[in-house]
Amino acid sequence: xxxxxxxxxxxxxxxxxxxxxxxxxxxxxxxxxxxxxxxxxxxxxxxxxxxxxxxxxxxxxxxxxxxxxxxxxxxxxxxxxxxxxxxxxxxxxxxxxxxxxxxxxxxxxxxxxxxxxxxxxxxxxxxxxxxxxxxxxxxxxxxxxxxxxxxxxxxxxxxxxxxxxxxxxxxxxxxxxxxxxxxxxxxxxxxxxxxxxxxxxxxxxxxxxxxxxxxxxxxxxxxxxxxxxxxxxxxxxxxxxxxxxxxxxxxxxxxxxxxxxxxxxxxxxxxxxxxxxxxxxxxxxxxxxxxxxxxxxxxxxxxxxxxxxxxxxxxxxxxxxxxxxxxxxxxxxxxxxxxxxxxxxxxxxxxxxxxxxxxxxxxxxxxxxxxxxxxxxxxxxxxxxxxxxxxxxxxxxxxxxxxxxxxxxxxxxxxxxxxxxxxxxxxxxxxxxxxxxxxxxxxxx
Ligand SMILES: [Cu+2]
Numbered sequence: 001x002x003x004x005x006x007x008x009x010x011x012x013x014x015x016x017x018x019x020x021x022x023x024x025x026x027x028x029x030x031x032x033x034x035x036x037x038x039x040x041x042x043x044x045x046x047x048x049x050x051x052x053x054x055x056x057x058x059x060x061x062x063x064x065x066x067x068x069x070x071x072x073x074x075x076x077x078x079x080x081x082x083x084x085x086x087x088x089x090x091x092x093x094x095x096x097x098x099x100x101x102x103x104x105x106x107x108x109x110x111x112x113x114x115x116x117x118x119x120x121x122x123x124x125x126x127x128x129x130x131x132x133x134x135x136x137x138x139x140x141x142x143x144x145x146x147x148x149x150x151x152x153x154x155x156x157x158x159x160x161x162x163x164x165x166x167x168x169x170x171x172x173x174x175x176x177x178x179x180x181x182x183x184x185x186x187x188x189x190x191x192x193x194x195x196x197x198x199x200x201x202x203x204x205x206x207x208x209x210x211x212x213x214x215x216x217x218x219x220x221x222x223x224x225x226x227x228x229x230x231x232x233x234x235x236x237x238x239x240x241x242x243x244x245x246x247x248x249x250x251x252x253x254x255x256x257x258x259x260x261x262x263x264x265x266x267x268x269x270x271x272x273x274x275x276x277x278x279x280x281x282x283x284x285x286x287x288x289x290x291x292x293x294x295x296x297x298x299x300x301x302x303x304x305x306x307x308x309x310x311x312x313x314x315x316x317x318x319x320x321x322x323x324x325x326x327x328x329x330x331x332x333x334x335x336x337x338x339x340x341x342x343x344x345x346x347x348x349x350x351x352x353x354x355x356x357x358x359x360x361x362x363x364x365x366x367x368x369x370x371x372x373x374x375x376x377x378x379x380x381x382x383x384x385x386x387x388x389x390x391x392x393x394x395x396x397x398x399x400x401x402x403x404x405x406x407x408x409x410x411x412x413x414x415x416x417x418x419x420x421x422x423x424x425x426x427x428x429x430x431x432x433x434x435x436x437x438x439x440x441x442x443x444x445x
């Protein structure tokens with residue numbers, strides 16, 4: 001006797017044998033990413049053997065529609081297991097792209113396929129989430145990062161041109177710093193994979209409003225960016241719209257942070273957009289912005305000091321929303337000069353860190369108490385959080401992010417609603433800190 005299932009299989013086979021090729025062609029995926037070795041040429045004298053997405057650095061710009069499901073195919077053509085993390089999205093842990101949460105690694109030579117629904121709207125990105133250790137060509141040190149723009153159903157498009165800029169640091173070695181720790185020191189710094197003067201300029205026209213989406217994909221470095229002769233009207237941080245745009249001369253981006261800013265092109269000429277600190281710009285972090293018809297050498301105006309303040313993007317909190325509190329104390333275990341330190345959360349390193357249990361629908365405040373002498377870009381997966389307090393400042397509201405730089409010897413407070421059940425990773429986005437234990441998981445009850 002045939003079951004219905006057996007009958008369908010049998011009749012399917014018969015139909016296939018009679019009328020169709022044995023292996024029907026699968027439809028082309030909406031998002032197709034190939035991971036393969038790649039040589040980055042930051043300048044003719046600065047070449048880095050690394051791994052990249054679709055043979056380019058940054059990887060292809062992906063534009064997806066919020067809420068519209070897409071098929072994804074990722075092919076690993078390297079000798080190492082890989083995993084691709086969708087940074088800033090609300091995805092199930094099985095595809096979020098962190099093995100700690102339960103996303104399977106893609107074996108060397110293997111291909112993975114799944115469907116995902118992009119959410120929330122905004123400037124997101126994608127990158128590898130593997131371990132590097134001492135290899136400054138692997139994981140976050142390499143070329144596996146790309147821009148992802150999730151467009152809302154109605155995009156108001158209050159600009160004439162859209163430009164994507166990715167900051168990155170390359171090569172180098174670990175050296176002992178003043179603090180006695182071993183830190184990466186890089187050979188070159190780039191915007192969109194090129195050192196200043198070696199890439200294509202950003203071409204603009206007088207009178208245009210240019211929306212710049214800037215991503216710091218540096219494995220470890222905070223970067224300061226200015227555009228000589230112009231100001232930034234910051235409209236979003238980490239892809240989340242601000243209640244009130246802020247006009248600034250300078251941006252600070254910690255690793256994994258994004259800034260979206262409108263620049264009014266009202267100063268015709270040829271200018272440098274670059275790192276504010278002279279030695280980092282000299283290492284290559286800059287790009288030429290060229291007005292149509294302008295001639296001459298790119299001009300830079302050196303700002304006097306480094307200025308950034310998260311608080312100006314938030315408003316004073318009017319009410320305290322009912323929440324539970326989780327205190328996380330960050331510290332390092334110094335293992336002697338020249339040795340690698342270990343990072344600790346509440347005295348423990350991953351995989352031995354606490355696993356707090358969250359209850360769906362409840363609001364949680366994380367008190368991130370940084371006892372260490374380093375700043376840390378802390379990232380929460382699969383959720384957006386609100387910055388509630390920076391250092392000893394007053395209570396804040398309205399600033400929504402997925403990465404926050406917690407300052408050395410200070411406390412930062414953030415809040416999120418546990419509204420995406422499943423294992424959720426919190427970690428420092430500095431590759432060397434994450435590799436040495438600065439990670440923990442939240443579980444849902
Ligand atoms: Cu860190």
